[in-house]
Amino acid sequence: MIIPHPLLGPRDASEFVYLGDASLIDRPAPEAGIDAFHDYVYQRDNPAGAHRELWFHEHGDRSWLVVTRNTLTHEILAVELAKDVARRRGRGR
Amino acid sequence: MTYSAWRIFTEGLTGNRGWKRAWRDPEPRSDYEVVIVGAGGHGLASAFCLAKEFGITNVAVLEKGWLGSGNIGRNTTIIRSNYLLPGNEPFYEFSLKLWERLEEDTNYNSMVSxxxxxxxxxxxxxxxxxxxxxxxxxxxxxxxxxxxxxxxxxxxxxxxxxxxxxxxxxxxxxxxxxTARHDAVAWGYARGADRHGVDIVQNCEVTGFRIEAGRCTGVETTRGTIGAKKVAVCVAGSSSRVMAMAGLRLPIxxxxxxxxxxxxxxxxxxxxxxxxxxxxxxxxxxxxxxxxxxxxxxxxxxxxxxxxxxxxxxxxxxxxxxxxxxxxxxxxxxxxxxxxxMDGSPIIDKTPVDGLYFNGGWCYGGFKATPASGWCTAHLLATGAPHPTAAAYRLDRFRSGRVIDETGAGAQPNRH
CATH class of the missing domain: 3.30.9.10 (D-Amino Acid Oxidase, subunit A, domain 2)
Incomplete structure (x- = not known):
């Protein structure tokens, strides 16, 4: 797989470390309760088709990306910097 | 028809004209006591054990494609019981003991070596x-x-x-x-279940669950609605997709x-x-x-x-x-x-939906578990209680903290 990095252009996926579903950006507030944290840590939608997921460019510029990828074909549909996604969702960084 | 050396000998003398199909190709009936979704190794083993060990033969196994077309047909055939943790090792040793008698149980040469x-x-x-x-x-x-x-x-x-x-x-x-001959494991269980009266319905995709007042009473399929008192889902690889139709999210x-x-x-x-x-x-x-x-x-x-x-x-x-x-x-x-x-260990358990049971989360170790998985799923369906060797494989163990994490990698599935 080739991941089109928003800053660095096309990079081989083997330069990256995979974390998982991009919903991991949305950590619940500390007071959200045990159910919210259980769902955040353990439960996944795991869709067949478009999947938004976090990749870390470890052997590169060490930025986190949100990659939208089709899990049936491995086609990459969109790539954004995770910090842009997090800021849009109201996070400070 | 029981397979035996004598049978091969007599068929050899009569031009091999007496062999019959190993299993029927039945039309699904409108109701069963138990419907099992997925005719892979675990689904077929569950149906076989329900019929043979627990006497429940009013059972259908529904398969989207052809039986044995999933991971039972594409693994690397290793059987072993070299696990570490108390929640796992007794289960896998139970499985290995069942492997040792598999061919006698199913009257099928599964080439267990x-x-x-x-x-x-x-x-x-x-x-x-x-x-x-x-x-x-x-x-x-x-x-x-x-x-x-x-x-x-x-x-x-x-x-x-x-x-x-x-x-x-x-x-x-x-x-x-x-090792064992992986396809022959599926075929042996399919033939064994069929001989006990289980209907194996291929080319029958489950498209939804019939859930009334929190209770699963059957499945919608491409070949019509099929009622059931109990439904067990054994579709590892596609578990999240199938269980989503029942409104459940999984730790997978x-x-x-x-x-x-x-x-x-x-x-x-x-x-x-x-x-x-x-x-x-x-x-x-x-x-x-x-x-x-x-x-x-x-x-x-x-x-x-x-x-x-x-x-x-x-x-x-x-x-x-x-x-x-x-x-x-x-x-x-x-x-x-x-x-x-999320912990690298499987799940065999009831779900929050009454009458709906789940078998999955096998990671890359499902093949060796096939006989015990079938036995323990059948035990759960027949008695309502988990088999002692599978009691730790609960769906809610992530909430209670009783995870079974052999590698100690935490909630990071690609590290298990």
Missing amino acids: QRGIINLFHNDAGRDAARRRGNAMMLAGADAVLLDREGVRAQYPFLDFDNARFPIRGGLYQPRAG ESHVLQAFVSEGLKPVIPGVITYGAGHFYISQSDKGGLVFGGDIDGYNSYAQRGNLPMVEDVCEGGMALMPMIGRAKLLRMWGGVMDMS
């Missing part, structure tokens, strides 16, 4: 871990032998014992482990695992070797092909095919362990979709 497995270690810490694991195995009634370097060399003189990074210091040997990600077969070679590898440090394991099939694999690719996938970096990684591991395979040609490679659970 107890050719032994060796897990290599490379340093003192590895030896300590192997000894601890061996002790845990023996406490659960399994067999384990700690081999030193010369003990490994006696079986596998061709390994690179003086590899600069991972010199081989010994191995944990389980003589009763081995689907990942792709690749496997490889070389061209046929003269017999050279008598058993199974696992080289954890090099992310590589290998055995040799009866046809002569070297059957090997390594890690999962590491990203969510339903594609049943992987990418080339993992091919390179596996082949590097193989070359590091046994440089002689460098001249062998790779014949085939393929991928299967794994239910990677």
Whole structure:
């Protein structure tokens, strides 16, 4: 797989470390309760088709990306910097 | 028709005209006591055990494609019970004991071959871990032998014992482990279940669950609605997709695992070797092909095919362990979709929906578990209580903290 990095252009996926579903950006507030944290840590939608997921460019510029990828074909549909996604969702960084 | 040497002899004398189909191809009825979704190894084994061990024969197994078309048909055929943790080891040892009598149980030649497995270690810490694991195995009634370097060399003189990074210091040997003919396991269970009256309905995709007042009363399929008192889902690889139709989210990600077969070679590898440090394991099939694999690719996938970096990684591991395979040609490679659970261990449990049961989360270890998985799923369906060896495989263990994490990797499915 080739991941089109928003800053660095096309990079081989083997330069990256995979974390998982991009919903991991949305950590619940500390007071959200045990159910919210259980769902955040353990439960996944795991869709067949478009999947938004976090990749870390470890052997590169060490930025986190949100990659939208089709899990049936491995086609990459969109790539954004995770910090842009997090800021849009109201996070400070 | 019972298969036997006598039967082969008499058929041989009469032109082999008396063989019949191994199982029927029935139309689904409108109601069953139990409907099992997925005619793979675990679904078929569950149906077989329901009928044979618990006397429940009003059972249908529904399959989207053809039976045995999923991971039972695309694994690397290893059976073993060399786990560490109390929640796992008794279950896998129960499974290995069932493997040892599988062919008598199903009257089908599944080519179970107890050719032994060796897990290599490379340093003192590895030896300590192997000894601890061996002790845990023996406490659960399994067999384990700690081999030193010369003990490994006696079986596998061709390994690179003086590899600069991972010199081989010994191995944990389980003589009763081995391999089985994976397709024949599915076929044997299918024929056995069919002979007990179970309907195996192929080309019948489940498209939804009929849930009334929190209770599952049947399934919607491409061949009509089928009612059932109990529905069990055994579709590892696609668990999240199927259970989503019942409104459930699972602690599972689907990942792709690749496997490889070389061209046929003269017999050279008598058993199974696992080289954890090099992310590589290998055995040799009866046809002569070297059957090997390594890690999962590491990203969510339903594609049943992987990418080339993992091919390179596996082949590097193989070359590091046994440089002689460098001249062998790779014949085939393929991928299967794994239910990677959040602690690396499976789930056999009721769900929050009454009458709906779930079997999944087998990671890349489902094949060896097939007989016990079937038995324990049938036990749960028939008695309402978990089998003692599967009592830890609860769906809610992530909430209660009772995870069974062999690798200690935490809630990171691609690290298990």
